[in-house]
Amino acid sequence: MDYHKTVQTILNLLKQNNLWYETFEHLPVRTSEEAAQLRHGYTLHQGAKALIIKVINKTGESNFLQIVIPGDERFSSKKVKKYLKARDIRFASPDEVSELTKGILVGGIPPFGNLFNLKVIVDPSLLQNKKIIFNAGDRSFSIAMNSNDYLNLVKPEVVEVTGEKI
DSSP: OOOOHHHHHHHHHHHHTTOOEEEEEOSOOOSHHHHHHHSTTOOGGGBEEEEEEEEEETTSOEEEEEEEEETTEEEOHHHHHHHHTEEEEEEOOHHHHHHHTTSOOTTOOOSOGGGGTOEEEEOHHHHTSSEEEEEEEETTEEEEEEHHHHHHHHOOEEOOOEEEEO
């Protein structure tokens, strides 16, 4: 199958750094719940849900960043706004996501916002998992890796941003 080029970029990063990983090819999925049903041996909580949000600061300027949370949780806009000292936040539109990620569709976004010059914030509850799994730039391709390796490779800010379980 033909995958988005980001899949190969992430695989190359993992190989260059001699990191453990495993891959899964599956039917296209759009949600964490759909993905969890196809990723045998992994839980929904291990799924790294990567969200891109638009942040509007107190002066009206805006920028995009990535929030990564467990697949079975929702982020708290209240916590995110407080942490970022933002006036408002919203999800990036599908067109904005595509533009920022060079064509990745919503549902295929990897938790590697650094590849797209996006600041990455990860909730510590995801890192409590020894392994995490995520769509790697394509809705039909997932990668599992050690959460400590993810932390060292992506270098996200670790901030509690979840609200409640789904």
